[in-house]
Amino acid sequence: xxxxxxxxxxxxxxxxxxxxxxxxxxxxxxxxxxxxxxxxxxxxxxxxxxxxxxxxxxxxxxxxxxxxxxxxxxxxxxxxxxxxxxxxxxxxxxxxxxxxxxxxxxxxxxxxxxxxxxxxxxxxxxxxxxxxxxxxxxxxxxxxxxxxxxxxxxxxxxxxxxxxxxxxxxxxxxxxxxxxxxxxxxxxxxxxxxxxxxxxxxxxxxxxxxxxxxxxxxxxxxxxxxxxxxxxxxxxxxxxxxxxxxxxxxxxxxxxxxxxxxxxxxxxxxxxxxxxxxxxxxxxxxxxxxxxxxxxxxxxxxxxxxxxxxxxxxxxxxx
Amino acid sequence: xxxxxxxxxxxxxxxxxxxxxxxxxxxxxxxxxxxxxxxxxxxxxxxxxxxxxxxxxxxxxxxxxxxxxxxxxxxxxxxxxxxxxxxxxxxxxxxxxxxxxxxxxxxxxxxxxxxxxxxxxxxxxxxxxxxxxxxxxxxxxxxxxxxxxxxxxxxxxxxxxxxxxxxxxxxxxxxxxxxxxxxxxxxxxxxxxxxxxxxxxxxxxxxxxxxxxxxxxxxxxxxxxxxxxxxxxxxxxxxxxxxxxxxx
Numbered sequence: 271x272x273x274x275x276x277x278x279x280x281x282x283x284x285x286x287x288x289x290x291x292x293x294x295x296x297x298x299x300x301x302x303x304x305x306x307x308x309x310x311x312x313x314x315x316x317x318x319x320x321x322x323x324x325x326x327x328x329x330x331x332x333x334x335x336x337x338x339x340x341x342x343x344x345x346x347x348x349x350x351x352x353x354x355x356x357x358x359x360x361x362x363x364x365x366x367x368x369x370x371x372x373x374x375x376x377x378x379x380x381x382x383x384x385x386x387x388x389x390x391x392x393x394x395x396x397x398x399x400x401x402x403x404x405x406x407x408x409x410x411x412x413x414x415x416x417x418x419x420x421x422x423x424x425x426x427x428x429x430x431x432x433x434x435x436x437x438x439x440x441x442x443x444x445x446x447x448x449x450x451x452x453x454x455x456x457x458x459x460x461x462x463x464x465x466x467x468x469x470x471x472x473x474x475x476x477x478x479x480x481x482x483x484x485x486x487x488x489x490x491x492x493x494x495x496x497x498x499x500x501x502x503x504x505x506x507x508x509x510x511x512x513x514x515x516x517x518x519x520x521x522x523x524x525x526x527x528x529x530x531x532x533x534x535x536x537x538x539x540x541x542x543x544x545x546x547x548x549x550x551x552x553x554x555x556x557x558x559x560x561x562x563x564x565x566x567x568x569x570x571x572x573x574x575x576x577x578x579x580x581x582x583x584x585x586x587x588x589x
Numbered sequence: 590x591x592x593x594x595x596x597x598x599x600x601x602x603x604x605x606x607x608x609x610x611x612x613x614x615x616x617x618x619x620x621x622x623x624x625x626x627x628x629x630x631x632x633x634x635x636x637x638x639x640x641x642x643x644x645x646x647x648x649x650x651x652x653x654x655x656x657x658x659x660x661x662x663x664x665x666x667x668x669x670x671x672x673x674x675x676x677x678x679x680x681x682x683x684x685x686x687x688x689x690x691x692x693x694x695x696x697x698x699x700x701x702x703x704x705x706x707x708x709x710x711x712x713x714x715x716x717x718x719x720x721x722x723x724x725x726x727x728x729x730x731x732x733x734x735x736x737x738x739x740x741x742x743x744x745x746x747x748x749x750x751x752x753x754x755x756x757x758x759x760x761x762x763x764x765x766x767x768x769x770x771x772x773x774x775x776x777x778x779x780x781x782x783x784x785x786x787x788x789x790x791x792x793x794x795x796x797x798x799x800x801x802x803x804x805x806x807x808x809x810x811x812x813x814x815x816x817x818x819x820x821x822x823x824x825x826x827x828x829x830x831x832x833x834x835x836x837x
Contacts, residue, residue: 367731377719404812406810412804455753550831551818565819568826569820
């Protein structure tokens with residue numbers, strides 16, 4: 271019996287979310303298998319990358335054009351096939367847009383329930399996950415023979431990407447009849463890390479007052495190699511596009527450092543970021559509810575404080 | 590085309606969530622219940638497709654206890670043509686809901702399912718994907734745009750870091766994300782009319798679906814409370830604090 275991790279990649283490199291999923295898999299104390307399904311130019315290179323992850327036993331590689339865009343219609347039947355091959359008792363994927371798209375479909379094909387957004391593995395059948403946007407934590411026990419889990423990457427440290435020496439094995443999936451056709455993707459070609467995967471997030475709220483002023487947020491984020499986020503109020507006011515929204519109805523983030531700038535901290539925003547390790551609030555308003563979750567509170571005009579902070583960080587790096 | 594929309598009854602999004610003292614769940618007594626907001630968006634989209642002439646009939650389906658009738662009425666007051674209520678007091682998991690929808694699909698033969706991307710109570714984000722898997726239909730989750738063109742769907746989905754554009758054949762399962770539309774409010778005359786719209790009642794037994802739990806809730810806890818933060822006066826002090834916490 272073993273675990274099967276669905277590796278995430280961009281068809282050339284593994285993504286860091288895979289390392290968090292492997293950490294979760296290792297906690298179950300069983301053999302760890304990784305499935306790489308994609309359309310790889312250099313299957314050898316990405317397979318070796320996966321095989322080098324510490325603690326991985328076997329890498330299954332399905333290199334076929336039908337897996338290029340990770341459509342659930344193609345990957346779910348393949349996962350089912352691999353589950354049978356390695357007799358996996360646990361199938362694990364990071365709880366990303368892709369993982370959430372694929373794993374429930376796989377669970378249905380296996381006739382089992384799925385458990386989303388696992389934050390903690392208590393035993394091989396008992397898991398902790400957030401409900402009500404993190405306003406409560408539910409401990410659940412699965413009675414299914416196969417557990418299908420998506421894991422919150424921020425809750426599992428990335429394991430070492432070297433030191434392993436897994437076997438590599440090619441696997442052929444069956445040709446699936448695919449009824450969806452991938453047309454295009456408009457992803458921000460940004461040098462900044464992706465919001466839900468970033469170690470540092472700097473978010474701006476209505477206090478920024480304009481779209482132009484978000485430059486202050488961007489400069490601070492760049493200095494910290496972080497991602498840029500926003501409150502719903504800032505999105506509704508049209509300062510930034512809606513894919514930056516952090517909150518119950520936007521993205522849920524839990525970085526090492528979350529800096530909330532000019533954000534009052536509506537419940538709906540707090541639900542999206544309160545699991546961050548360290549929270550900083552920069553806000554003139556001393557009464558703002560964000561202060562209830564913040565570790566460090568700077569009550570100062572953001573237009574003065576943010577550029578100062580950016581500069582101070584830059585200077586301290588220079589030393 | 591016929592479209593089926595799923596409508597779940599959940600604690601209203603604006604209510605404060607309180608964990609029960611015995612940790613068996615969250616407090617629902619005396620708490621306002623509403624239609625899951627993502628399901629409202631799904632209903633709205635089906636109605637818009639009907640208004641554009643692509644969809645002929647919109648059927649709203651709810652699953653749960655007697656009180657769910659109100660949610661079905663809300664959907665019909667928005668404009669759904671009729672309702673199906675799968676009546677059960679059993680707590681349903683997404684796999685059960687997906688199987689019940691599949692059974693309904695066998696008799697209703699819809700061309701399209703539009704569901705909310707997730708319910709704001711259990712936040713599972715699974716039912717649409719499971720249903721598509723059970724039916725072996727294409728799926729498009731977290732959609733922010735859909736157009737019908739030449740018997741196909743042109744879809745925009747929200748993914749990490751941006752948007753994805755897909756084309757899909759029919760029948761299909763779609764799940765609605767926040768930015769797909771802004772749901773309409775039901776008008777008083779439409780609320781009156783909704784009461785006259787037909788509703789079918791069925792039970793999981795009649796539909797032949799086993800709804801025995803696969804997952805057991807051991808306990809529900811409050812999330813850990815954060816300790817009160819430290820107020821700092823200057824940027825220098827803030828930077829020092831960040832260094833002390835080891836995040837810079």
